Each structure stands twice: as structure tokens, then as C-alpha cells.
Amino acid sequence: MSEIAVEYLPILLFLVVGIVFALIFVGAPILVSGLTGTAKPDSVKLSEYESGFPAFSDSRHRFDVRFYLVAILFIIFDLEAAFLFPWAVSLHWGGPEAWWSMMMFLFILTIGLAYEWKSGALEWE
Incomplete structure (x- = not known):
């Protein structure tokens, strides 16, 4: 073997x-799913879930805007929790500026929640 081939041997x-592991982690689930019968569709598997609308309907089908509002509310308050925990852990380093900035952030989110509540986005029929 030449010296260059020996240098490239670890890369090869x-x-x-990597290719063997990729084939194992992609091929094994496909093979197991085919053997266990999870790939065989029936009426229960093809029924709608989550949104309550048929899964294979027209893409221009209208549906209620409340799904969007609930999703936006989830994102807003999920982000609030994501920002609140690190802030609470590091509060002693930030001083009063960090406390007031978080109070302003929470105030803005509270205004958003009050608006959503007042507009009826939280009421579900």
C-alpha cells in the first residue's frame, strides 16, 4: 500500500x-414494520386524528381558525416557559435590570393572554 492510501484508511x-450503521438504522425499522404488520392500512389507521378532519381531503378545504389560535397560544406560552426557567436560575447575576426586563416580558405576554381570552379564542364548542 502506498503512503497516501494508509493516510486515508481511517477516513475510509x-x-x-457510517454507511453500515445508516443501513442498519434505516433498514431494520422498515423490515420490522413489514414483518409485524404495521404497514398494512385499515380504516382505523387511516382515520383522522389530531385535527379532526379527514387526512386525505382537498388541500383547499376550509377549517376553523381556532386551531391556529390554539397553536399560537401554545407557542407563546411554551416560549415563556423556555425563557422563564433559565432566567430564574441566573437571576442573582442579572440584578434589578434582569428582574425588570422579565417583568416587562411577562406583562406583554399577560396582555396577549387577556386579548385572546377576551376575543374568545380559549372557548371551545
Whole structure:
């Protein structure tokens, strides 16, 4: 073997191992799913879930805007929780500026929640 081939041997080995693992992690679930029968559709598997609308209907089908409002509310308050935990852990380093900035952030979110509540987005029929 030449000296250049010996230098590239670890890269080639890494590539071969990566391809083998990729084939295992992609091929094995497909094979297991085919053997266990999860790939065989029936009426229950093809029924609608989550949104309550048929899964394979026209893409221009109208549906209620409340789904969007609930999704937006979830994102808003999920982000609030994501910002609130690190802020609470590091509050002693930020001082009063950090406290007031978070109070302003929470105030804006409270205004958004009050608006959504007042507009009836939280009421479901």
C-alpha cells in the first residue's frame, strides 16, 4: 500500500462504518414494520386524528381558525416557559435590570393572554 492510501484508511473505515450503521438504522425499522404488520392500512389507521378532519381531503378545504389560535397560544406560552426557567436560575447575576426586563416580558405576554381570552379564542364548542 502506498503512503497516501494508509493516510486515508481511517477516513475510509469511518465512511464504511457510517454507511453500515445508516443501513442498519434505516433498514431494520422498515423490515420490522413489514414483518409485524404495521404497514398494512385499515380504516382505523387511516382515520383522522389530531385535527379532526379527514387526512386525505382537498388541500383547499376550509377549517376553523381556532386551531391556529390554539397553536399560537401554545407557542407563546411554551416560549415563556423556555425563557422563564433559565432566567430564574441566573437571576442573582442579572440584578434589578434582569428582574425588570422579565417583568416587562411577562406583562406583554399577560396582555396577549387577556386579548385572546377576551376575543374568545380559549372557548371551545
